[in-house]
Amino acid sequence: MIQVTVFRSNNQIESFELSGHADSGPYGYDLVCAGxxxxxxxxxxxxxxxxxxxxxxxxxxxxxxxxxxxxxSLKGEKREKAMLLFEGMLVSLKSIEAEYGQFIRLENK
Structure with a gap:
């Protein structure tokens, strides 16, 4: 299973970690892992x-x-852009989790 852990402070992403394998298909054909x-x-x-x-x-x-x-050190508009892009990433990962929850789990800390 892929474990996605998002570390936040003041509701902003500080870091994130992905670990594990989905094992939803044979090596090279694992669509969850590829996604x-x-x-x-x-x-x-x-x-x-x-x-x-x-x-x-x-x-x-x-x-x-x-x-x-x-x-x-990332501040201002650049930090806001980074947060928006990473929040968009999480929306996509949540969509994958909704469809393939037996292979991926998201957690906020």
């Missing part, structure tokens, strides 16, 4: 390009691990 990967990596790339910022990213191969931290 989660596309949504999350797409959001990370969008924030980095559109907000002109570097994010603190930690990735691991075998465990299906991604940890992304928004720098505290």
């Amino acid at each position: 989660v990967s596309a949504v999350s990596i797409g959001a990370v790339n969008a924030v980095m390009e559109l907000c002109e910022t570097d994010l603190e990213i930690e990735q691991g191969g075998e465990g299906g691990y991604l940890h992304v931290e928004i720098p505290r």
